[in-house]
Amino acid sequence: MVAPVYEVSGFLDRGQRGHLDKDRIRHLIRVDHHDLPGGTWVADLRIEFPIEKSWLVGRDPIEAFDLENRYQVLAKRLASRRSRPAVATLVMETVVNPLKAYFAGVGAPWAAEIDSVRIQVSGSPLGPTAARLLVLTDDRELRPEARHALDDWWSEMVVAADGRGLALLANRYATLDELSAREYADSLRLDLDYLSPDE
Secondary structure (H helix, E strand, C coil): CECCEEECCCCCCHHHHHHHHCCCCCCEEEECCCCCCCCCEEEECCCCECCCHHHHCCCCCCCCCCCHHHHHHHHHHHHHHHHCCEECHHHHHHHHHHHHHHHHCCCHHHHCCCCEEEEEEEEECCEEEEEEEEEEECCCCCCHHHHHHHHHHHHHHHHHHHCCCCEECCCEEEECCCCCHHHHHCEEECCCCCCEECC
16 A cells, blocks of 8 residues: 655645644654655655555665654554544534534644543443543643633533533543543544544
């Protein structure tokens, strides 16, 4: 399987470049091996197609990354694109879609501070009775103003979800060091681009 690689420095603004460098643009991964020409090179994981191996005969391969751990990031990214866990339509409509819109709109200033968002669900994943967000930062706590803004937005979602039979519990904020293994195992990362509803 191959994916296209192209140079994007002329197309990304400063904010987008920061998101790319922090691996927050889920369909792009920066390739940065020192043998690449100058510029900002990315692999676009939205496009993959198989090729016959003979196409590669006589071509000199270029490594994608200077650091080995970047290959691990790529492996996880590819795996997440294929796993696409099913989420109840109720959760998609009352939590995931509004959250995606929030971070694309008024919540955009806070998105860069957040490492990831996970969701814990009571009941079965496809028949939930309650849910809460786990909002994770890397090593520093989320700033109070960001927490208040997210909690205010969440309060609006609580009212909407309650009318549909889903109890939304208070958000849990933690650094990656503070989150317990049990909370991690009992929750689902919201890769907002790739989650699919159950219908």
